[in-house]
Amino acid sequence: MYSTFLGLETALRALYAQRGAVEVAAHNVANAHTPGYSRQVARLTTTSPLVPAGIPSAYPAWSMGTGVELTNITRTRDAFLDRQSHVQGGYAGRYGAMDQILEQVEAYLMEPGSQGINASLAAYWKAWQDVGNDPTNLAARRVLLQMASSLGEDLAVLDQHWLAVQENVARLLREDVDRFNALVAQVAQLNRQVVAARLAGREPNDLLDQRDRLLDELSHLAPIRVQEGEAGEVSISVGGVAVLQGGHQEILQVVEVDGLPQLRWQGLQQDAAWIAEGGGRLGGLQDLGRYIVPGYRDQLARMAQALAQETNQLHAQGFDLTGQPGGTFFVYTPPGPHSSLSLQVDPALLSAPEKVAAAASPSAGDGSHAFAMANLLDVPGKVGAGSIRDAYRSLVGQVGADRMEVKIRAENAEGLLRNIEYQRQSVEGVSLDEEVARIVQHQLGYQAAARVITAIDEMISTVVGRMGRAGL
Secondary structure, eight states: OOOTTHHHHHHHHHHHHHHHHHHHHHHHHHTTTOTTOOOEEEEEEEOOOBOOTTOOTTOGGGOBOOOEEEEEEEEOOOHHHHHHHHHHHHHHHHHHHHHHHHHHHHHHHOOSSSSSHHHHHHHHHHHHHHHHHSTTOHHHHHHHHHHHHHHHHHHHHHHHHHHHHHHHHHHHHHHHHHHHHHHHHHHHHHHHHHHHHHHTTOOOHHHHHHHHHHHHHHHHHSOEEEEEOTTSOEEEEETTEEEEETTEEOOEEEEEETTEEEEEETTTTEEOOOOTTTOHHHHHHHHIIIIIHHHHHHHHHHHHHHHHHHHHHHHTTSBOTTSOBOOOOEEEEOOBTTBOOEEEEOHHHHTOGGGSOOBSSSSTTOOHHHHHHHHGGGOTTSBTTBOHHHHHHHHHHHHHHHHHHHHHHHHHHHHHHHHHHHHHHHHHSOOHHHHHHHHHHHHHHHHHHHHHHHHHHHHHHHHHHHHHHHTO
16 A cells, blocks of 8 residues: 555646756846857656555556656757857958957058059159159159158058058967967866766756856857866867866967067977868968968068168169259168158258259260159069059959958858857856746646645545444
8 A cells, every 4th residue: 555645746746846857947038138148958757657565566557656847958959059059150350350460450441532552653654754854853852852751651551550550469378378378278177067967967058158258259269179088077188288187277279480479388398280171360460470461561561671771773864953863862761660761862862953863974964764763663573573553452452352351261260159159158158038938837737746635635524534433
């Protein structure tokens, strides 16, 4: 026979289980708008049936159910979507950073427009033409020297702007490296808390949410690979390097190599290898600060150097108003990793415009050499296979093409990441309508269980009361 109080125990388990389910739903409602929170689900299962002693197993109908219990509380999480989010987060981080920086690089060109270097080249060319048409006109010579100074200043200012962008990239890289190391340290701390909680028999859902949120942020900084161990801890690797494993953290740092920033693993004393297409924000910033922006500056410097050398060489072959051979026209100083280029007109010419060598011979009134000086901008083979003007046009075209490619990739990466996040939210996100429905469902279950206890209590009271009077 069964105990008289079996029904009470069954109903009591139902009360505990339904109340726990309501509390889980309440926790979901409270965190519906918490970033990184994953919806939790109360798992209810039936308890083991009771078979009275002495009843043969051949009579299964005698087994009696004992109710329900709340076995565990799990997170709704999709590991595949998490991995896809990490991969796409790396693309979004890389191309988002590159698009932001290249937008600044392109803006400083001011092309096409009336304030760019292309306009300065045209004004410089026209000034030589005007001197050639009227070589004895000192005003035309002063205008030439002014246009040459403006051209040199424009080239120097552009390089200064790009140097500032390069230094800003290095600053952002150092800040992001500090953030990367701090995030890995936080993941390591959460690893210890998760392991401790599971050893104590608890499911640390909220701690897991915090850790997953940190991993999402890390994926934007670097192309991470995450593996979870049996105890619940995660290990992180980047480019084949174990960044976090078994409590050991590998520190990332920024060092200067040839005056340019380079990512390096501190403990391993080796450069950090990043995946070119998915290097995250750190990989994008390193490429910008070490290769792309310095590459633009190098092209600009080659153009300025060619302009100075070719102009000085050709100017020395001409003659000024006094019949003397021409001297130095431009004074050029090459750029460095932390200094910009300088292109200035020789101070001796600025104070004596008559020394501009506009003549091909010592005879007065000859301006043919000025036309050759003007056409120097378009003579092929001065910068590589092209002319000085072609070199600048090629630089502008490369910056524009790079920016357009990066912009398209950044938009595509962001679009794909948004789509993945939408799928993740459909799995992990909290729907207030659904949670309210669950609360009502479990509330009714709780009320029904309470009503069962009341009914059994009345039944026991009836039996005890009447049996007591019958025995008097």
